[in-house]
Amino acid sequence: xxxxxxxxxxxxxxxxxxxxxxxxxxxxxxxxxxxxxxxxxxxxxxxxxxxxxxxxxxxxxxxxxxxxxxxxxxxxxxxxxxxxxxxxxxxxxxxxxxxxxxxxxxxxxxxxxxxxxxxxxxxxxxxxxxxxxxxxxxxxxxxxxxxxxxxxxxxxxxxxxxxxxxx
Numbered sequence: 001x002x003x004x005x006x007x008x009x010x011x012x013x014x015x016x017x018x019x020x021x022x023x024x025x026x027x028x029x030x031x032x033x034x035x036x037x038x039x040x041x042x043x044x045x046x047x048x049x050x051x052x053x054x055x056x057x058x059x060x061x062x063x064x065x066x067x068x069x070x071x072x073x074x075x076x077x078x079x080x081x082x083x084x085x086x087x088x089x090x091x092x093x094x095x096x097x098x099x100x101x102x103x104x105x106x107x108x109x110x111x112x113x114x115x116x117x118x119x120x121x122x123x124x125x126x127x128x129x130x131x132x133x134x135x136x137x138x139x140x141x142x143x144x145x146x147x148x149x150x151x152x153x154x155x156x157x158x159x160x161x162x163x164x165x166x167x
Contacts, residue, residue, distance in 0.1 A: 040079040041066060041120045042113065047098040048138075055119065057155025060133075062123030064159055067132035074136070135159035 044065050049058040068074040068081045074095075075081040084095045094100035127133070135152070137145055137160040144151050144160035151160045 037078040038117065038120060040082045041124075042116045044078075044082050044096060044099075045120055045123075046112065046116045047096065049116075049119075052155055052157075054155040057157060058116075058119050059123050059126070060154045060159065061138060061157060062120050063127055063133050064135050064138050066120075066123055066127055067134075068136050069132075071136060133159075134161045137162060 041062065045058060045062045048065070049061050052058055052061075065081065066078065069078055070076060075084055082096055082099055085100070086093050086095070092100075137148070138157045139145060139160070140156050140158070142153075142158050144158065146160060147163045148160040149163050151158050153159075
C-alpha cells in the first residue's frame, strides 16, 4: 500500500466516514474504485436504496438498474450504466448523482456490503429467470424523469416504463 493510500484511509477514519477496523479490510478497494460488474451494482443499490428497509423494494431497484445493461440509451455493462453522464443545457448530469460526487465509501462496512451483494445477486437471478423488467427508470419523488407509458410504486420508489422502447 502506498503512503498516499494510507493517508487517504487515515483521513477517512478521522472524518468518521469509515470505522478504523475497516480501514485495512479487503473490500476497501472495491468500494473506492468499483470496477467489477458486481461491485458497481452493489454500490448503486446501496446508495440509491439507502435507508430503505423493504428488501422487495431494494430488489426491484436492483432489477431496474440491471435491466438498463445493454439498452441503447445506457451502457453495455453495469459499471458504464452507473457512470453514465449526459449533457443537458450545457451541464453534465449523472444518471446517479452520488457517482458524480464520488461518494463510494461513506458508511460502508463488510456486513452492509454483503447484505447488499445478496440483494444484487437475487435481482440478477430474477432477471435471468423472468427477463429484465421494463421499468428502466425510478425515482423517489413520484415524478418520472422520462415520458412513461406506465408507472408503479414499490416502497418509496416510483418505477417508470418509458414510452420509447429502449431495446
